[in-house]
Amino acid sequence: MTTPNYPARVRLIDVGPRDGLQNEAQPVPASTKIELVQRLQAAGVQEIEVTSYVSPKWVPQMADNHAVMQGIARRAGVRYSVLVPNMRGLQAALRDRPDEIVVFGAASETFSQRNINCSIAESIERFAPVVEAARQAGIAVRGAMSCAVGCPYEGDIAPERVGALARQLKAIGVQRVDVADTIGVGTPLKVQRAIEATLAHFDLDHISGHFHDTYGQALANTLAAMQMGVWHFQCSVAGLGGCPYAPGATGNVATEDVVYLLHGLGIDTGIDLDALADTGAWISGVLGRPTGSRAGRALLAKRASGDALSCGTR
Ligand code: HMG
Ligand code: MG
Numbered sequence: 001m002t003t004p005n006y007p008a009r010v011r012l013i014d015v016g017p018r019d020g021l022q023n024e025a026q027p028v029p030a031s032t033k034i035e036l037v038q039r040l041q042a043a044g045v046q047e048i049e050v051t052s053y054v055s056p057k058w059v060p061q062m063a064d065n066h067a068v069m070q071g072i073a074r075r076a077g078v079r080y081s082v083l084v085p086n087m088r089g090l091q092a093a094l095r096d097r098p099d100e101i102v103v104f105g106a107a108s109e110t111f112s113q114r115n116i117n118c119s120i121a122e123s124i125e126r127f128a129p130v131v132e133a134a135r136q137a138g139i140a141v142r143g144a145m146s147c148a149v150g151c152p153y154e155g156d157i158a159p160e161r162v163g164a165l166a167r168q169l170k171a172i173g174v175q176r177v178d179v180a181d182t183i184g185v186g187t188p189l190k191v192q193r194a195i196e197a198t199l200a201h202f203d204l205d206h207i208s209g210h211f212h213d214t215y216g217q218a219l220a221n222t223l224a225a226m227q228m229g230v231w232h233f234q235c236s237v238a239g240l241g242g243c244p245y246a247p248g249a250t251g252n253v254a255t256e257d258v259v260y261l262l263h264g265l266g267i268d269t270g271i272d273l274d275a276l277a278d279t280g281a282w283i284s285g286v287l288g289r290p291t292g293s294r295a296g297r298a299l300l301a302k303r304a305s306g307d308a309l310s311c312g313t314r
Contacts, residue, residue: 020240052083069096108151163197184214188224208232218253238280239292254293
């Protein structure tokens with residue numbers, strides 16, 4: 001049997017504290033966000049997107065960015081990233097010394113306007129000095145490319161538009177990019193085409209997949225990206241999330257589900273799946289709803305029934 005040439009290792013970036021919680025209607029206390037970060041790192045997650053420095057009028061849930069960043073006990077070897085839309089956001093973020101900032105643009109003009117109130121060209125102009133100042137301060141820079149396969153307002157997005165955005169982000173000094181399916185409409189071929197367009201400007205080590213799971217395709221899209229050699233993925237514990245400017249979109253693919261997939265393929269993640277499932281159950285409990293992770297639910301049910309799901313043993 002021939003097996004596809006998957007990467008030997010995969011690094012997961014849990015975006016639950018930021019992408020996962022930014023859309024929560026109920027205020028989530030900073031102490032809960034801090035505990036979420038602590039639990040994720042204790043489970044072995046090596047990259048965590050902690051918060052964003054955006055207008056509190058636009059995204060009130062992230063208004064406690066400073067308290068959250070100051071409250072976490074950082075672990076050596078863990079990379080803490082934060083979203084920054086402009087110079088004002090960078091100046092605020094610098095006080096908290098993130099390891100990486102994320103400037104976030106879009107391959108769709110309408111989404112760019114709705115999300116950050118400017119055109120794609122204006123966003124690049126706005127990001128350029130932010131990227132330069134971050135790098136001068138010794139902080140790494142990632143660029144998110146929203147709507148890389150589809151837009152809630154414009155529908156399908158051609159790969160050429162993703163390539164054009166990747167080229168512009170590269171030109172201003174962004175070091176790595178996320179191919180983001182913001183509304184989870186992508187299917188494997190579409191995702192592969194968006195990645196292919198990105199590969200003209202960034203190499204495989206500098207591209208990550210960021211797949212929301214609205215249509216249940218995110219795991220398939222992850223596998224399709226891995227077949228191309230992509231080995232960084234963003235995911236959200238318990239599948240938390242949704243974007244305030246992408247109506248109807250659900251959260252990122254659940255970290256537990258991706259870890260289950262990867263471990264099943266014999267790919268190491270450094271993550272303890274049981275501890276991660278506990279974290280997903282804990283945060284879902286705090287938010288008052290069941291976990292959105294299928295693997296998380298199955299693991300918890302299995303544990304609760306004393307291994308009753310081990311087929312044929314009873
Ligand atoms: P604007 O209104 O065009 O900006 O917003 P402005 O410069 O005219 O400022 C307006 C007000 O915001 C002023 O306050 C500023 O001081 C304040 P006022 O005078 O009205 O009291 N302001 C700020 N406050 C705090 N921090 C800042 C900041 N900047 C200005 N950094 C802006 C432009 C980008 C600020 C606004 O549109 C915004 O905050 N948007 C938030 C967008 C957002 O966070 N979206 C969700 C994250 S993106 C995402 O989830 C997608 C991703 O996951 C990938 C994917 O799935 O696709 C990354
Ligand atoms: Mg997202």
